[in-house]
Amino acid sequence: MSGRLIYLIGPSGSGKDSLIEAARRPLAQLGCDVVRRVITRSAESVGEEAHGVGADEFERLERQGAFALCWRANGLAYGIPVQIDEWLTSGRHVLVNGSRAYLDQARQRYPELLAILLTVDIDVLRQRLMNRGRESAAQIEARLKRSTLFSADDGPVLGESVFFLDNSSELSVTLERFLKLLRDQGVSAALGRT
Ligand SMILES: Nc1ncnc2c1ncn2[C@@H]1O[C@H](COP(=O)(O)OP(=O)(O)OP(=O)(O)O)[C@@H](O)[C@H]1O
Ligand SMILES: O=P(O)(O)OC[C@H]1O[C@H](OP(=O)(O)O)[C@H](O)[C@@H]1O
Numbered sequence: 001m002s003g004r005l006i007y008l009i010g011p012s013g014s015g016k017d018s019l020i021e022a023a024r025r026p027l028a029q030l031g032c033d034v035v036r037r038v039i040t041r042s043a044e045s046v047g048e049e050a051h052g053v054g055a056d057e058f059e060r061l062e063r064q065g066a067f068a069l070c071w072r073a074n075g076l077a078y079g080i081p082v083q084i085d086e087w088l089t090s091g092r093h094v095l096v097n098g099s100r101a102y103l104d105q106a107r108q109r110y111p112e113l114l115a116i117l118l119t120v121d122i123d124v125l126r127q128r129l130m131n132r133g134r135e136s137a138a139q140i141e142a143r144l145k146r147s148t149l150f151s152a153d154d155g156p157v158l159g160e161s162v163f164f165l166d167n168s169s170e171l172s173v174t175l176e177r178f179l180k181l182l183r184d185q186g187v188s189a190a191l192g193r194t
Contacts, residue, residue, distance in 0.1 A: 003088040004187055005110045006032065007098040010118030011147030012074065013129040015167040015174065016097050019118065022175045030182065031189045032093035038067070038079035069109065071102040074143060093187055100150040103162075114185055115162045116178070122147065124168050 008016050020027075020034055027034060039050040040058050053061070058077045062070055067079035084094045098106060100117070107113055120128070125147060129140045163181055167174040 002091045003031075003093045004185075005084070005088065005106075005113040006093060006095040006182070006187065007103065007106055007110075007113045007115045008095060008118065009098045009100045009103065009115065009162075010167075011100075011120070011125060012143040013125050013132065013147075014118040014120045015128075015171065016118055018171055019167065019174055019178060020095065020097060022171055023178060026175075026179055027093075027095060029189060030093060030187055031091070032095055032182075032187065033084075033087055034095045035080055035084050035097075037097060038081065040077045069096070069098075069102065069106055071099045071105075073099055073101060074139075074146070114182075114187070116181065117162050117164050118167050118174075119164055120166070121168045 008020070010016055024034065037050045038053055038058065038061065040055050041050065041052055055077065058079065061067065061079060062077075066082055068082045068084050070077065070079040072078070078099065080096055084096070087094050096106075098115075103115060107115075122144065126140070126144055129135065129143060130137075135143065163185075165174060165177055165181065
């Protein structure tokens, strides 16, 4: 495969979707496609434009081999369509909104993936999740608890080859750092043709 898989991870509310939206145009210029996830979440939910399916449909798709990657978290199932393999083979880069818990499995399938971890101070995180209003108070607490599970203090869970990107301040600052990181890691339009 000649394109690069960019695997963006971070606790719920750290700003993955916001960063992806802000980066859409520069990513396109880099020849990078953002994959639309299949999620067992109502299509009307706030946030990303995922393809919402029921649990039965998700399992059917999974059995059919429709997903390159899939995982379960936060009471939901998430799938990355297998079509990304064609994009990568054709030289396009692909950005995935991924799961920290699934990083090792993703790496097994895509050893060259570029893992980027968005981080945010926990108090800022709580406030952002509350402001977003997508989850109930109890669901927010569960997500905050999960947010610390993969922190650097917990040792090797996320390994060394993960790039940390702080999003505690302005999104525009994070965006610039994100694009610089991609350039520094050799993600360029020369490979991922537009
Ligand atoms: N740098 C920032 N400054 C202020 N608010 C931000 C910033 N980044 C994101 N937000 C806000 O924080 C909330 C959570 O962001 P977002 O939905 O992008 O996170 P996420 O990582 O995609 O979360 P999830 O994994 O739960 O989907 C949103 O309401 C968003 O507008
Ligand atoms: O906690 P970890 O394993 O990193 O991620 C679990 C899942 O939760 C988030 O999705 P969302 O908040 O439902 O959109 C992530 O994008 C990921 O898919």
